[in-house]
Amino acid sequence: MNLLLDTWDYLVTAGHWTGEDGMLQLLLQQLLLSLTAMVLAAAIGLPTALWLGHLGRGGFLAINISNxxxxxxxxxxxxxxxxxxxPGTDTLGPYGRAGLATVLALTLFALPPVITNSYVGIREVSPAVKQAADGMGMTGRQRFVRVELPLAAPLVLLGLRLALVQVWATxxxxxxxAGPGLGRVITDGFYRTNYAxxxxxxxxxxxxxxLLELVAAAGVRLLDPTRRASSPNRHPGMSGAPPTVTEEAGDVGS
Amino acid sequence: MTLLVAAAAAGEPSCYSRLTNEWFCAQYLSDYRQEITDATVQHLQITVASVVLGVLIAFPLALIARRLPRLETLIVGAATAVYTIPSLALLPLLVPFTGLSATTVVIGLALYALTILVRSMLEGLRSVPEDVRESAVGLGYGATRLLVLVELPLALPVIMAGLRVATVSTVALTTVGSLVSYGGLGNLIADGVSTNFRAELMTAAILCVAIAVLLDVLIVVAQRILTPWTRGARA
Structure with a gap:
């Protein structure tokens, strides 16, 4: 158990946090990497998956990309x-050594959960609701923005949350x-037998x-329109529908 | 270096020599056959051990969680928290207790598999229709017989879906075990990176994906044999 004490010592020594290649610097670098990859994945994955879901095409691809x-x-x-x-090991600005390779890999691994969950979210909107929207004279675009998107929101947000977990891990x-980020403290320690x-x-x-997971969960609670909408005077059938969708696709993304 | 010179002098340079360093190289496969086989066997052993351990722990946990809803939140919450921790961070956290051993990797990966499995087991058991359960109780089935003969078979498709996800991701995650030198094919990948050995890297990567696909297919076949009624229903 000496190892645990040494670990504690390492953590409370200020010198290990500050300065070039200190843990604080590496932490910020990894946060920056993760954020960039999330923005890229959302910018590429969300429009593609939502549009495919709206059209009802490319389902095979959208589901299997996760597998x-x-x-x-x-x-x-x-x-x-x-x-x-x-992309090799070239340094990319604040992203550090092998920055480009890392950002690319992170983005690629963030895409599957985003695409699959967004696609399934839009597809799982009940046909009756879609028909009702059409019957009310909504155009395809109105139906997408006002009906499908809000109902799909729980799953779309779940996909982003899973992507964040994946990005941080990757x-x-x-x-x-030999890439950038906090993982270097781990690998350095192990390769130089400084296990603490x-x-x-x-x-x-x-x-x-x-902490990221907690922030993401709080963010989902704030952003999810189906949760906000479920005020007590609503028809119980309406607020009852979305949770079943969430449950069904939960295993798709994880 | 002398080896390389000798190879060059003997005729054509091998496709994995420093100069050519090709991604795909048959010569590498035959020259390093033993090393590749050993790594693949270790990879399979670690993966199978992790998934089996995951199933063994997940099953009682799922049963407890189903019986006591208050514990369910706790169990599912704890499992989700573990899942959030990156694999490269989880393994070091186990090292103070289990040392630099294959056990560390197996326990770490079993924890990830556990998360997926507990959820799919709970979902599977929940998917059993209430009237089926009531008929079984009406026929005089006790709790154990009800679980083994009625609920588990009906929950099997959902549980197997979870098992597939858990197995495939465990195959991929095993590579990270190279941090403590027990990563199966991950050891070859780590070596390939540090020595800039492309054929080794590509071979290990392809074998990883192949193992994942193979195990996935095996589970699908097993499920078809175990649940013959789902085939009839679909046809």
Missing amino acids: VGRAVPTFALLALFVTADW ATIAALV KGIAGAVVVAVVAL
Whole structure:
């Protein structure tokens, strides 16, 4: 149990946090990487998946991209990127060593949960509701914006939340291929048999992961229109519908 | 270096020499056959051990969670929290207790599999229609017989879906075990990165995906054999 005490010592030593390559610097770098990848994945994945869902096409692709994403090891893809001539290990501004390779890999692994959940979310909107929207004379676009999108919101947000977990995990693994981020504290510690350092890095990564998850959960609660809408004087049937959808697709993304 | 020179002198340079460093190389496969086989076997052992351990822990947990709704929130919440922790951080957190061993990797991966499995087991058991359960009780089935003969078979499709997800992601995650030198094919990937050995890297990556697909197919076949009635219903 001496190792745990050493780990604690490492964590409370100010020198390990500050300065160039201090944990604070690496933490910010990894947050920046994750944020960039999330923005890229949302910018690419959301419009594609929502539009395909609206049209009802490309379902096979949208569902199976998650299965593919799950089977390809993040470590292997990162390794391939770094070893290839492009993107290689080139430093990319604030993203650090192998920055481009890392951002690309993170974005690729964030896409499957975003695409699958958004697609399923739009598709699972009950046909009766869609027909009602058409019957009211809504155009395709109005139906999409006012009916399908709000009803799909829980699943779309779940997809983004799962993507965030995935991105943070992959960003940590980037260190196994000499990439940037906090994972470097872990790999450095282990490769130089300074296990206290490695475990300290793991503690920081894990704590930040849990904090991110809490923030994401709070964000989902704030943004979800179906939760806001379920005021007590609503018809019970209306607020009852969305949760079943969430449950069904929960295993699609995880 | 002398080895490389000798190879070059003997005729054509092998496709994995420093100079050519090709991504795909048959010569590498035959020269390093033993190393590749060992890594693949270790990968399979770690994956199977993790998933089996995950199932063994998940099953009683799911039963407890179903019986006591208050514990369900706790169990599912704790499992979700574990799932949120990156694999590269979870393994070091286990090292103070289990050391640099294959056990560390197996326990870590079992924890991830557990999360997916507990959820799918709860969902599967919940998907059993209430009237079916009532008929079984009316026929005089006790709790155990009800679970084994009625509920589990009916929940099996959902549970197997969870098992597929858990298995495929465990195959991929096993590579991270290379941090403590027990990563199966991940060890080859790590070595490939540090020595810039493209053929080794590509071979290991492809084998990982192949193992995932193979195990996935095996589970689907097993499910078809175990639940013959779902085939009839679909046809």
